[in-house]
Amino acid sequence: MLRLLHTADVHLGARHTDLGERAAVLRERQFTAFRVTIDLAVAEKVDLVLIAGDLFDSNTQPRRSVERVAAELGRLAKASIRTVIIPGTHDLYDGASIFRSYDLAAMARTTSEWIVVLTPEQPNVWLPTLDAVVHGRVFNTKRGPKSPLEGFDARADRRATWRIGMVHGALAIPGKTDGDEVVFREDEIAKTGLDYLALGHWHSAIEGRAGNVTYAYSGAPEPVAVDQDGAGQVLLVTLEERGGRHLVSIVPKRVGQTRSEKLELDVSAIASQPILLNTIGRHADSNLVLDVRLTGLFPDTLDVDMDEVERALAPSFLRLRIRDVSIPAMPEGNMPPPDTVIGAFVRNVETQIAELEKIKPGSRTAPAAAAGETAPVDLPDRRPPTGTPVQDPAEELTDLREVLRLGRHLLEGRQVTL
Ligand SMILES: [Mn+2]
Incomplete structure (x- = not known):
């Protein structure tokens, strides 16, 4: 059995330029979610933590911030938990990559045995004590020149029982995500032979299955923008072998506060x-x-x-x-002429209102129609026949006033949202 914690898109050090002085507050909340994630991994005694890209919001971070992150990863190493990280599209593996500038393992006072960053130069890591190989499908450009899963088959590597993959990119949805920077398709996932594919890039948690491969986006542990309501969790993933079959189960755990x-x-x-x-x-x-x-x-x-x-x-x-999106009060202005649809409508409804207003409160019968009164145009007459019981006149008055207001807005061509 192998137990892992999967996170991604932590976006540490995000500038949040639109948030002004509250940016620092949100940044701190993101770091807190990361620390809570590490606490959870230690408490759950997982074997492995996967960070599937965009741990950092950009490749330019103050050294102190990187030290803070490394210290958290050091806590995992101390608890004998391995960490595998891949660069993403924000902390991409270009020449200026934060993962080239800083040696996270050294800063965490441990070795690359405990904290590994997978790159095009080191595309996988074999973890013999866990009987697992982790494959990272990483480019050194923001825009992938092809699908990261094109032609990839993890079964070619026979060193371990468990085959885990990591990709930072978008699952292709025709017309929606197929223009994204890094894109792969479900049929490609099915052909990888992986037991579990840990995905990053989308900030909402999503899980699925393609062929025999279980895949999931963990989503961001704390929303990076305040409108990301599918964020706020990490995934605890258990891989088990039962009767020769590989079973994968995923339990989301809340770590964000938002x-x-x-x-x-x-x-x-x-x-x-x-x-x-x-x-x-x-x-x-x-x-x-x-x-x-x-x-x-x-x-x-x-x-x-x-x-x-x-x-x-x-x-x-x-x-x-x-x-x-409420309906605004009656528009001001002159009464439209009676020989227009709107003028006729307004007069008709106003007449009905005037009649209802004549009824004494508490009376349960409708008034007799005024002699000789006809509606200027053929509009539905809401008055019940004389003498029949009606709804409470006060209620009907309210309704008629609504009819007048709504109808006038509609006839004057204003958008009305109900
Ligand atoms: Mn991304």
Whole structure:
């Protein structure tokens, strides 16, 4: 049995230029997720840690940052856990590679027996004590000249029972990812003869099977951009031999702190800005990326400065975004002429509203139609026959006002999202 921890896309040292002073906070969160990952590997006593590319956000990092990362890897070596790393598309293996500039094993005060970086010069490592060979399919350019799995068959290497592969790139999805920097296809995975293929590049965790090969993207251990809601975990992978068959099982483990939530809020029930602040403020959480959608009918009487709301609430969240897709209040302006569709519509609905307003509260019957009154154009008449019980007139009034507002927006050609 072989137990491994698979991570990728840690993107340590990301600049987050769009985040201003909060960039450092997010960078620190990413490092924390990495440290929690190392804690998990030690606690779970895995045999091997795989880092499938983009450990660093770029090849240019301050020496102190690299030392910090090496110290974490040193903890693995101390716990007799091997680490295999491949460069990615951000920390790519070009002439300026961070993996050429720094010897991570030496900085971690251990040897390359414990911390290995696979490169085009060293495409695999045999780990006899684990009865495994790990293959890294790496290019020394950002854009791969071909598929990293083209013609690759791990069965040609007969040194060990377990065949593990590592690739940083995109699984080909026609029209979507086939223009990416490094691309490979599912049928190529099936032909590799690998037991497990550890993938990096996509920041959301995904697993699959091609032929007899189990593959997975671990995703980023902490979102690199705050909108990556599929990130936040690493994978614990167990490889077992049972009755001559190789079985692979994957258990995702949460290591990131960031949570993402969507909140849909009907503004028709919101009476004032303080109430709106309060309603959203109840979700306050410094680890939360909250996406608020304001829906429903925006009350005439509600006076809200959305920028002010966002500014006031922003410090209570990791990130807050408020999108207003509510239907705006009645447009101002002159009444359209009665011989237009919109003019006829408005007059018709307004007449119905005026009649309903005549009903005393609590009355359960509809009023008699005013003598001689006809709708200017043939629009559906919502009034029930005289004398029949109807819904609460107050409710119907609300409905009719909605009909008027929505209809007017639609007839005036505005986009209305429900
Ligand atoms: Mn990448």
